Amino acid sequence: MRHGPRPEYVVRQAAQLVRGSPWLTGVSALTIALALTLVGLFAMILFNAGKMMHELGQSLTLSVYVQDATTPAELAALDKQVRAHEGVKSVTMLTREMDRERNRKLLDPELLKGLDEAALPGQPVLEVEIDADLASRGDVQELVEWTRSVKGVQSVEDVEFGAEKLRLLFAIVEIARTVGLVLSIVLLSSAMFFVFSTIRLAVFSRRDEIEILSLVGATPGFIRLPFLVEGALQGLAGALVAMLLLGLLHLELRSLVRDVYMLNATWSLLPPGMILWLILGGPAVGLAASAMSVGRYLKV
Amino acid sequence: MIQLYHVHKRFPNGCDALSDVTLRVREGEFVFLTGPSGAGKSTLLKLLLVMERVTDGQILIGGRNIHVLRDASVPFLRRNIGVVFQDFRLVPRRTVFDNVAISLEIMGLGRKEIERRVNQLLEGLRLVHRAQAYPGDLSGGEQQRVAIARALVNEPAILLADEPTGNLDPDLANDIMNLLLDVNRRGTTVVVATHDVALLERHGLRTLVLSRGSLVEDRPRVVRPNERLSQPIPIQALRAADPLAGRSTQPLSRDTAGEEP
Numbered sequence: 001m002r003h004g005p006r007p008e009y010v011v012r013q014a015a016q017l018v019r020g021s022p023w024l025t026g027v028s029a030l031t032i033a034l035a036l037t038l039v040g041l042f043a044m045i046l047f048n049a050g051k052m053m054h055e056l057g058q059s060l061t062l063s064v065y066v067q068d069a070t071t072p073a074e075l076a077a078l079d080k081q082v083r084a085h086e087g088v089k090s091v092t093m094l095t096r097e098m099d100r101e102r103n104r105k106l107l108d109p110e111l112l113k114g115l116d117e118a119a120l121p122g123q124p125v126l127e128v129e130i131d132a133d134l135a136s137r138g139d140v141q142e143l144v145e146w147t148r149s150v151k152g153v154q155s156v157e158d159v160e161f162g163a164e165k166l167r168l169l170f171a172i173v174e175i176a177r178t179v180g181l182v183l184s185i186v187l188l189s190s191a192m193f194f195v196f197s198t199i200r201l202a203v204f205s206r207r208d209e210i211e212i213l214s215l216v217g218a219t220p221g222f223i224r225l226p227f228l229v230e231g232a233l234q235g236l237a238g239a240l241v242a243m244l245l246l247g248l249l250h251l252e253l254r255s256l257v258r259d260v261y262m263l264n265a266t267w268s269l270l271p272p273g274m275i276l277w278l279i280l281g282g283p284a285v286g287l288a289a290s291a292m293s294v295g296r297y298l299k300v
Numbered sequence: 301m302i303q304l305y306h307v308h309k310r311f312p313n314g315c316d317a318l319s320d321v322t323l324r325v326r327e328g329e330f331v332f333l334t335g336p337s338g339a340g341k342s343t344l345l346k347l348l349l350v351m352e353r354v355t356d357g358q359i360l361i362g363g364r365n366i367h368v369l370r371d372a373s374v375p376f377l378r379r380n381i382g383v384v385f386q387d388f389r390l391v392p393r394r395t396v397f398d399n400v401a402i403s404l405e406i407m408g409l410g411r412k413e414i415e416r417r418v419n420q421l422l423e424g425l426r427l428v429h430r431a432q433a434y435p436g437d438l439s440g441g442e443q444q445r446v447a448i449a450r451a452l453v454n455e456p457a458i459l460l461a462d463e464p465t466g467n468l469d470p471d472l473a474n475d476i477m478n479l480l481l482d483v484n485r486r487g488t489t490v491v492v493a494t495h496d497v498a499l500l501e502r503h504g505l506r507t508l509v510l511s512r513g514s515l516v517e518d519r520p521r522v523v524r525p526n527e528r529l530s531q532p533i534p535i536q537a538l539r540a541a542d543p544l545a546g547r548s549t550q551p552l553s554r555d556t557a558g559e560e561p
């Protein structure tokens with residue numbers, strides 16, 4: 001003799017519950033879909049912004065060209081001064097020879113053929129790596145101005161474009177994080193409320209049935225299981241719809257990033273792990289909501 | 301099989317439905333429970349099913365004191381007690397087949413076994429052709445038989461029936477009574493609550509009389525051999541189809557429920 005209900009029985013009863021109130025069940029599933037789509041959308045934005053920041057962050061360095069006549073001691077002093085400034089993450093000091101060597105490496109070897117080494121440009125330079133935080137606050141320009149004003153500095157290479165992009169990303173991330181969190185919580189709770197109500201109505205409409213089952217010897221678990229499965233099924237349906245919507249949103253955002261903002265970055269969907277979490281999240285949310293409803297209203 | 305010692309039941313509203321009831325029903329016995337309306341018949345059955353708990357006294361079923369039974373054990377006690385309610389209590393959304401199958405589904409039997417047992421019983425009760433009908437589409441007598449089928453399909457040790465012949469015409473009532481007697485003959489302890497005096501007199505079985513919550517009479521069985529055999533037995537098909545038919549004098553043990561014969 002086996003124990004516990006047959007899975008087929010449970011699914012059939014759960015399906016019966018769905019059929020009992022198809023509209024309400026549909027609305028519940030849709031609210032879950034909406035909530036999960038939103039969570040997924042914000043996760044996608046954050047994920048891609050993080051990826052882009054990583055890509056852009058590496059080019060966020062200020063090249064501070066120092067006057068030719070500067071002595072190594074003066075250069076070292078300059079290095080110290082810049083290093084101490086707010087928003088500066090690190091400074092790499094390059095002498096004229098080191099800069100020349102670097103430039104040589106950057107050039108096409110074909111071009112270098114027969115070229116006088118000394119003719120290559122070279123200048124003492126401080127490679128200043130900027131704090132990503134500073135870039136997000138939009139203070140890069142200030143830092144650039146300050147650096148320009150420092151005695152002995154000849155010119156500062158413009159980093160405004162990279163910083164601008166980074167600033168945009170930071171803004172997006174900030175907005176996505178707060179708006180996403182708030183909206184996700186609001187939508188997830190309302191989705192749970194819908195499931196909760198659907199299950200409550202299902203329990204109420206089956207009071208007689210529940211009592212009969214109990215009287216012929218069904219355990220509380222046996223009686224509750226179909227209701228829990230119904231909640232989980234609503235969640236699963238919602239998750240699948242959310243996946244579809246996310247896929248469409250992904251395509252839309254990808255072309256937006258590429259064609260409108262001209263960002264030279266690839267926009268990806270979510271990593272497979274996150275997709276799995278979202279798909280599991282649907283049934284989990286549905287199950288949690290129906291468990292609350294069943295715990296509260298299904299007394300046996 | 302069933303023992304009550306000084307059982308007292310007072311409802312929260314102060315109504316004393318049963319007071320100081322002491323009785324004993326032996327394994328394999330057939331007992332009528334009678335008395336005027338409000339005497340406490342249904343209350344007694346409810347106590348046996350643990351739908352209500354006693355206020356005072358002890359109830360032993362199969363030697364176990366159900367007063368101290370934990371809530372979690374109640375379902376397992378109920379599986380040993382088949383019940384036929386006066387209002388049938390069929391699930392309107394489930395077919396006849398599924399209604400009868402409930403008693404087996406809760407035990408976790410496999411689909412094949414459930415189909416075999418339910419179909420066999422429905423055949424015996426001449427209900428096979430209604431297997432896919434819903435209770436709302438059945439006549440009173442058919443519903444009654446479905447309720448009995450659900451109570452019997454897991455071969456419980458005890459069968460309780462509350463006014464099983466209540467609002468049925470005499471022929472149908474007779475059919476149902478014969479079915480219950482037949483079940484009893486195969487070893488099930490049967491308790492029938494009724495105030496159908498004609499029914500009591502016709503069968504001359506042991507009768508417990510309740511009045512305003514007290515047991516006022518315990519009429520023993522009148523032995524009238526062969527009487528039942530002269531009556532039409534619609535249940536012969538059931539006996540023929542029943543794997544336990546050959547062991548008709550053996551009491552049904554709760555341990556055999558759910559096993560292959």
Ligand SMILES: Nc1ncnc2c1ncn2[C@@H]1O[C@H](COP(=O)(O)OP(=O)(O)OP(=O)(O)O)[C@@H](O)[C@H]1O
Nearest residue numbers: 311312313315317336337338339340341342343344
């Ligand atoms: N849940 C309850 N709460 C309060 N009083 C109740 C409850 N159930 C039954 N009673 C009372 O207990 C007494 C016995 O009721 P019970 O239903 O056992 O009578 P009965 O013998 O089955 O009557 P009938 O033949 O009409 O079915 C009645 O006075 C009834 O009003």
Ligand SMILES: [Mg+2]
Nearest residue numbers: 341342343462
């Ligand atoms: Mg009654």
